[in-house]
Amino acid sequence: MSADRFAPANCPRLVVKIGSALLVDPDGKVRRQWLEGVVADLAARHAAGQKIAVVSSGAIALGARRLGLPKGGRASLEDAQAAAATGQIALSHCWAELLHDRGLTAAQMLVTLDDLEDRRRYLNAASTLDRLLSLGVVPVINENDSVATEEIRFGDNDRLAARIGQAAEAQGVILLSDIDGLYTANPHRDPAAKLVPEVRRIDARIRAMADGGSASGMGSGGMVSKLEAARIAQRSGAHLAIISGKRDHPLAAFDADGVGTVFVGEKQGTARKAWLAGRLTVRGRIAVDAGAATALGQGRSLLAAGAVSVDGRFARGDVVDIVGPDGHAIARGLIEYDAEDAARIVGRRSDALEVILGYAPRSALVHRDHMVLL
Known part of the structure; x- marks a missing residue:
């Protein structure tokens, strides 16, 4: 019962x-x-x-x-x-x-x-x-x-x-x-x-x-x-x-x-x-393309190349939602960049990030170890 x-x-x-x-x-x-x-x-x-x-x-x-x-x-x-x-x-x-x-x-x-x-x-x-x-x-x-x-x-x-x-x-x-x-x-x-x-x-x-x-x-x-x-x-x-x-x-x-x-x-x-999955508030949203959404479902990190847009005001370490092509949140995690730098690198390949940012890039926008699927 x-x-x-x-x-x-x-x-x-x-x-x-x-x-x-x-x-x-x-x-x-x-x-x-x-x-x-x-x-x-x-x-x-x-x-x-x-x-x-x-x-x-x-x-x-x-x-x-x-x-x-x-x-x-x-x-x-x-x-x-x-x-x-x-x-x-x-x-x-x-x-x-x-x-x-x-x-x-x-x-x-x-x-x-x-x-x-x-x-x-x-x-x-x-x-x-x-x-x-x-x-x-x-x-x-x-x-x-x-x-x-x-x-x-x-x-x-x-x-x-x-x-x-x-x-x-x-x-x-x-x-x-x-x-x-x-x-x-x-x-x-x-x-x-x-x-x-x-x-x-x-x-x-x-x-x-x-x-x-x-x-x-x-x-x-x-x-x-x-x-x-x-x-x-x-x-x-x-x-x-x-x-x-x-x-x-x-x-x-x-x-x-x-x-x-x-x-x-x-x-x-x-x-x-x-704790991440149960949060009721987030600082921002990262929209991703279909390929990135599939990769996240397979347990991979979110790379800049798979992101299409950034919304919100957040700093590195804040909690953000990752939104799929249909507009629904598919994951939540701790962002590795502040909002300004994240917006500069969305859609860009990893080998181009250092030139854009002026410093060595981090391994991901949101690392899989700091992310939970919703």
Whole structure:
């Protein structure tokens, strides 16, 4: 059964994500009785030896009620930041209290997009997570919405959960949702839609099934963000499940009946390449011709001769996407040149680069050791 992949024996470390629509009722209060059931499920897994991290939404919704802000605290960026700062205290207190009642210690981690996109800060966060989990603590993680802006934020906790899964070296990620998985069509509009129990590869057919709307209207992540989270998890070798959080004891229910959609993790490459593949921001794009796209698929480096154009402002060592002739990103890697020099040598053969640049060229625009295929 698909749920077996997330059992403590097969999944020593698990990340569980809970959305606002499940944790907070329409009046802006914590659904405490339901959350007590979730914590009971977490405690049972912890007793069985599983180390668990929780990614919890809800701060903005809780803070908006306390501050009397309109539109659930999302009328403006300033309202959202104020609501988050106020609600996070209440959210953390609730988690700490309920986990303590089950004999568990809670820790709080607030992160921003930059904390996980910058390699050094990512490694610092990973080290903290590792130590907390090894001590048997349950980290409760949320985006630091009090300082995040539209330009530098995850925007939803689905992708944050997948990135935390990477940092924690988790074998599984479970997204508790207001829908019980991925359907062949939007089940709220099409009664013939069928639940997809397992996905091994996210291709165009699977992406076409996604719908941008959340059934509740309270959360910020729809099925599109969940597919992106699944892609990040799969590339790091972790399984990801989308299951219904509308049931009491949702994790125990999933254990019992396996209802949900499981995205099966791929064979894991290096941790550094998984981090590259999971990044949500890049500094630029390098467009390549068909020949270069084929060569990249065979595991080769990107040479200047195969590039056709450069877009973006980046320096050597920044992350860029490599885009094929159809306009879709086919790889991601660390660029060996700054944007100005890269633009000067696109389409040029290696033996001409020294004359153009005025210095000895590097072996590639993007070396295969610093590149991951998407």
